[in-house]
Amino acid sequence: MSPPSAIDVDVQAVDDTTAITIPNPLTLEDVSKRREATGKLIAGVAAVANVEQFKGGKHHLHKPKARRWDHYLNVEASSRKGNSLKAAAKYLKKPGIISLGGGLPSAEYFPFDELSIKVPQIGHFSEKETRENGAVLTAGKSDLADDKSLFDITTAFNYGQGSGSAQLLRYLIEHTEIVHNPPYQDWYCNMTIGSTSALDVALRMFVQRGDVVLTEDYTFATAVETAAPMGVRMVGVGLDDEGLLPESLDDVLSNWDEAARGARKPFLLYTVPTGQNPTGATQSEQRRREVYKVAQKHDVYILEDEPYYFLQMQPYTGPDSPDVPPPKTHAEFLKSLVPSFLSLDTDGRVMRMDSFSKVVAPGARVGWITASQQIVDRFIKHIDVSTQAPSGISQLVLFKLLDEHWGHAGFLDWLVHIRMEYTQRRDVMLGACEKYLPKEVMSWKPPMAGMFHWLQIEYEKHPDHKNMSIAELEEKIFQTIVDHGALVMKGSWFYADSQAKHDTMFFRSTYAAAPFEKIEEAIKRLGDAVREEFGLKSQ
């Protein structure tokens, strides 16, 4: 599959509203030009980020504005007011004013003079190379005042805005524009403390107790558990190896019976379009366009959760064929990525959740959302009085690495590195599956993205299948796998709706973490266990 990339969207549009003519989509070179044109970024303690400037403002004026979502925002989100104390900030602009207003501690009392990280040089990304020849990046206490850097301990370690720091937010906005170039005008980015929190906030903005949210039949268990205590059920939509089925989505929505379902017609779709957890399925561009069309038909708002977007891998060529060489240029790499919903979102009906967890480090607890200004405004007002922005220490570390050291080009190189590493891991697992698993009762598709390999079991061939429920049989097989010394996840743990009837059986395995030889050994044990369960001859 080689779909036209997200960056092709709008490629015909000519932007003649800015002084410097920036072609659409944004290239890496354009970012430098835009930064030069806007001048040096000066953002001190708790500075408000100038999102329009980071986006290049006029560059998006030819696009339509996002739709309004007032009819879906709940009373909690609608009733949020601005912070009264922040209203005082406008007086700080008065020349010469001395503020005894804000209760911010003085940086004098932060017991830190420097923070350093040792990180990979561009193109030398392995652990060994980094250990031996990594670059050491150092943030000082007052680098900003000393004109050594745009960000420092004094700024990053103090309180910040709910948007996240201007320094890192600018980078995220540029990155988002390079990769997704949202096709409406008033898109905004805002940092999050991770997509788990972003989903929690999004649900609290939209749902009421008793509501239903649609998602893939098998879905991320934590999402179900985030929604459940709010009184919100997930209802599953059919999926195949290209993920969510648009016909199934349309069917569920078209035939929604409020009385029978005990809930108003759903208006939220939660989906993981790329390397879905747990199925590993990746929606093709065509599939996404069809799903988006159904969302338009039923006026559904889409929560696009994309932690695995940059774990898209090289095409799988099979155990004996040569590997596909890595993308040669940044443009080729970007073109190889399946377009996101965000990149197709002419209505502004998508909140995309991005995360550094899978491509930098989960412990950073930094992610970001992209959505229309209206939605981001509600989101900020929510987090201003709850989570606030991510750790400033994490932000400073990411800024030093991504903005000052790697730049956008180096980060894309890193992402290609990760892509090739995951490709190798996946291929080790697929090779082991080919070698050790009994195809008489097990089947799978090579995952194109993400961390997960989804193994179907033909449970009807199990000798006990007439005497046991699917749940009992799944548990029995699971225990035998554990007895053989391998741990995989039961498919039933990922039911969107555990009350619904299920007639399939799956196990989820991951190639993300274990060393290669352990992956091979674990798959061998899995094969032995399944053979034993199904009374098949051992290998």
Added chain:
Amino acid sequence: MSPPSAIDVDVQAVDDTTAITIPNPLTLEDVSKRREATGKLIAGVAAVANVEQFKGGKHHLHKPKARRWDHYLNVEASSRKGNSLKAAAKYLKKPGIISLGGGLPSAEYFPFDELSIKVPQIGHFSEKETRENGAVLTAGKSDLADDKSLFDITTAFNYGQGSGSAQLLRYLIEHTEIVHNPPYQDWYCNMTIGSTSALDVALRMFVQRGDVVLTEDYTFATAVETAAPMGVRMVGVGLDDEGLLPESLDDVLSNWDEAARGARKPFLLYTVPTGQNPTGATQSEQRRREVYKVAQKHDVYILEDEPYYFLQMQPYTGPDSPDVPPPKTHAEFLKSLVPSFLSLDTDGRVMRMDSFSKVVAPGARVGWITASQQIVDRFIKHIDVSTQAPSGISQLVLFKLLDEHWGHAGFLDWLVHIRMEYTQRRDVMLGACEKYLPKEVMSWKPPMAGMFHWLQIEYEKHPDHKNMSIAELEEKIFQTIVDHGALVMKGSWFYADSQAKHDTMFFRSTYAAAPFEKIEEAIKRLGDAVREEFGLKSQ
């Protein structure tokens, strides 16, 4: 005021249930003994923290158990279930098992080999000393496996438990026991991403739309704004310069008229007992005991928000008297602190919120709560599917500084340093107030803790007071202060209930952030502005 310290509570109790006899309360030496007795802490990626072991387990068995709060937990909190995927973790204990279960990324793909911070040597806490002779602490990628440290990048930068890492949590539990020694058995600590988030979670555990939460008449504006969109109003309780008035609390609760108030009788009290924001008031031990008694009488649960606890200052001696020398020993320092509600909490009816924001750095976004096991269990289940634990990068930085470098003793030394610094700042401000403010119309009490100085205005003496509402007059005076080049906060921004009738006028100023000469100049401008407003002779 020199109340008996929190650590005197339970001093008579003899603990004979542990092998090593640990006197009650916990001393700094006991911590080392306890750690020796329990052996080396081994906690890898996403390890579950052994809270009982960190508390010294049997050490608390002679204390009563906390009460149950089921009758106050709302449907959201009550309905929370455990994470199903975490159930799989138990199989990891099986010897030799290979896990293809959890979707954790491999540390190989974290682009960090080392993280270093330069921090103060104990006793040499100034910025200058740290810059010139600070200690450089370094965390390596696999210090844990290499036996160089208990914590490293591999562990801290990966996913973690909702409790926060075992490494830092142990330190926080010990610190809490040293300072507060909660007088019931089943107290737990859990990390938070800051007290703003902790309050948000706490409210979502207890309240229903339409509920009322009690708090000081003037209160932290963000707390009001956290509650409001949940449909929860704050209702103010009277306060004086020792904070919350127990008689007023009892009066509000005893005479609660559900019909007239349009809300069930309140069962939550949100209070900032030390250096309250905005009034700067600090409740004495006697005051706290009285408030706690009223809470028992009406079965009220207390949310104790204590960011300023360690900004308790030296007694104020006036402009011309010699300063009080700093505490000579850790024991003397701890004794000088007013006991927390937590330290008086025999029922387990307090959730205490602690924060590093005012004493280490707000940007770390790390705090912790202390409450009974039942409440902490609900809290963890909530954050497991929303905020998760604080940034692992922040946790690693704090662990290196607090546990490995300073230890408990060094941190207490740092806190004494901060105490002396804030004392000096406050004294500069009070000196300027004595010198420049018109006492004919302005009055204040010297704050004993926190960041804020609360200035009362006798608005009845203003020439326009008969023609203008308090709100209009406050705005007029505020604008004149701004015109004179000083920014302070309007008292009305801190109304617990902006609908209630108010007949006092205050402005809040802070001595936390500005340089000394700027504080003096701003207070001078404030005095000039108020004199102009009230038609007083200029100085």
